[in-house]
Amino acid sequence: MTLGVIGGLVLGKPLGILGMVGLAVALKLVRLPDGITWARLVGVSFACGIGFTMSLFIAGLAFEHGTGEYLSVDRLGIVVASLIAAGLAWLAFHFSLPKQPRAAD
DSSP: OHHHHHHIIIIIHHHHHHHHHHHHHHTTSOOOOTTOOHHHHHHHHHHGGGOHHHHHHHHHHHTTTSOHHHHHHHHHHHHHHHHHHHHHHHHHHHHHSOOOOOOOO
16 A cells, blocks of 8 residues: 555646646647746646645545554555655755856855
């Protein structure tokens, strides 16, 4: 179950978001705003995997009549997935956003 939660938050959310944006752009329903690149959208899609509050709520509803073992396993997956998603979002933004010179102190 832990790997399923991690897969859903780290792979499923980004693939779903990028897939639907890609479909909307391909069908010419929308266009990407100026300054928004696909690399930046990858960062945003990974950042969406950080949303662990709703994941915890849904897991609590799904396993409310189950044993405590289910809640601990899914919570572990949610926390690990959120950390992985945050790291991947940071990497995507690090490489896709323009570098700003630092102001001298």
